[in-house]
Amino acid sequence: MKVSFYKHNLGDTEKASVKNSLSLEFLTTGALVHQFETEFSEYTGNPYTVGLTSCTAAMHLALLALDIGPGDEVITTPMTFAATTLAIDHTGATPVWVDVERHTGNIDAEKIEEAITDKTKAILPVHLYGQLCDMEKINSIAKKHNLYVIEDAAHALESVRNGVRVGELSDAACFSFYTTKSITCGEGGALTTNNKELADRVRCLRTHGMSSDASKRFNSSYNHWDLVECGWKYNMSNIQAAVVLPQIDKINLFRDKREQLFNVYLDTLSNISEVEFPTSVENSVHGRHLFTIWVDPACRDRLLKHFHDSNIGVTVNYRSINLLSALLTKYKKDRGSFLNSEKIGDSTISLPLYPRLHLEEIEYVCSKLHEFFKS
Ligand SMILES: *Cc1c(COP(=O)(O)O)cnc(C)c1O
Numbered sequence: 001m002k003v004s005f006y007k008h009n010l011g012d013t014e015k016a017s018v019k020n021s022l023s024l025e026f027l028t029t030g031a032l033v034h035q036f037e038t039e040f041s042e043y044t045g046n047p048y049t050v051g052l053t054s055c056t057a058a059m060h061l062a063l064l065a066l067d068i069g070p071g072d073e074v075i076t077t078p079m080t081f082a083a084t085t086l087a088i089d090h091t092g093a094t095p096v097w098v099d100v101e102r103h104t105g106n107i108d109a110e111k112i113e114e115a116i117t118d119k120t121k122a123i124l125p126v127h128l129y130g131q132l133c134d135m136e137k138i139n140s141i142a143k144k145h146n147l148y149v150i151e152d153a154a155h156a157l158e159s160v161r162n163g164v165r166v167g168e169l170s171d172a173a174c175f176s177f178y179t180t181k182s183i184t185c186g187e188g189g190a191l192t193t194n195n196k197e198l199a200d201r202v203r204c205l206r207t208h209g210m211s212s213d214a215s216k217r218f219n220s221s222y223n224h225w226d227l228v229e230c231g232w233k234y235n236m237s238n239i240q241a242a243v244v245l246p247q248i249d250k251i252n253l254f255r256d257k258r259e260q261l262f263n264v265y266l267d268t269l270s271n272i273s274e275v276e277f278p279t280s281v282e283n284s285v286h287g288r289h290l291f292t293i294w295v296d297p298a299c300r301d302r303l304l305k306h307f308h309d310s311n312i313g314v315t316v317n318y319r320s321i322n323l324l325s326a327l328l329t330k331y332k333k334d335r336g337s338f339l340n341s342e343k344i345g346d347s348t349i350s351l352p353l354y355p356r357l358h359l360e361e362i363e364y365v366c367s368k369l370h371e372f373f374k375s
Pocket residue numbers: 053054055056057080081083084126152154155175176177178188189
């Protein structure tokens with residue numbers, strides 16, 4: 001048997017939608033992107049959505065639109081994909097990592113205040129594996145110290161905690177439609193916000209800082225455009241929007257399916273004493289983006305190889321990013337700086353989890369895990 005780490009859910013609807021997009025006059029940002037923005041806002045409940053080329057772009061532009069740059073500090077987590085920190089680095093600001101909670105892997109809100117200095121401008125939490133951080137606490141710290149909050153919501157499209165939805169208690173939330181995310185167009189992203197001015201500025205920055213986008217320039221009689229500020233090229237295209245649009249209606253269905261499969265994994269693996277699982281907090285909707293196990297660091301890499309030899313796709317989300325060469329060289333936070341993040345980073349393996357995963361495939365993955373710890 002072969003079990004892929006991830007399979008997307010694109011089908012005939014998405015194929016028809018792309019085919020249609022290719023006969024539109026504008027392949028770049030236009031009607032379909034605007035429709036995506038409207039429908040995505042309806043789904044998330046955040047009034048403004050800006051379609052972009054990635055979540056990294058969304059975080060970068062959110063920071064820029066909040067005037068964060070050289071000399072500023074942004075508090076974030078080392079237990080994430082490198083992009084979270086790189087988005088801060090792109091602006092010239094300094095990422096300041098705060099260690100994570102041992103049992104969830106999310107930024108430890110209790111430790112945020114001691115990291116705040118007079119240079120701190122924002123907090124950039126990541127909702128790891130799909131579990132919302134304690135946004136009420138993070139928001140109250142931000143209010144007290146007059147800081148912005150930007151969410152890396154790449155795992156957390158569906159997430160709610162204590163009635164607080166993703167993107168509700170922050171200045172902006174950043175989503176990814178990268179290949180392995182719960183809805184995808186290969187590469188893509190979006191920023192949502194409750195702040196119209198912020199949305200307008202991000203909309204301008206996504207197309208170089210021009211005063212109007214292509215469809216507006218070509219659809220009316222010629223008007224000179226101006227370069228309002230020096231921006232970036234991060235605009236979502238109609239083709240990307242065509243792929244992602246039909247999936248919006250299926251987000252909750254996909255999540256519920258992953259939740260079922262997640263529980264099958266938990267039931268099947270709960271009797272292996274060598275395996276630990278991240279804690280799911282109560283009173284929340286978990287995005288169930290990844291199914292993660294934590295094992296003894298002494299055997300993690302051997303277990304990765306065991307899965308690989310058994311034709312099972314697995315990955316590591318994530319090694320603590322302070323230890324990645326370029327970031328270690330630049331920010332000099334060596335081993336021992338973030339004990340919980342490093343411990344998780346040394347222990348973690350993500351197993352396959354997606355709606356099209358079959359029960360027999362989960363059984364096979366679990367049997368290989370049992371086999372490993374028996375031998
Ligand atoms: C996927 C991911 C990103 C990057 O998303 P892109 O759309 O590829 O830029 C950022 N943060 C986290 C936590 C991710 O999983």
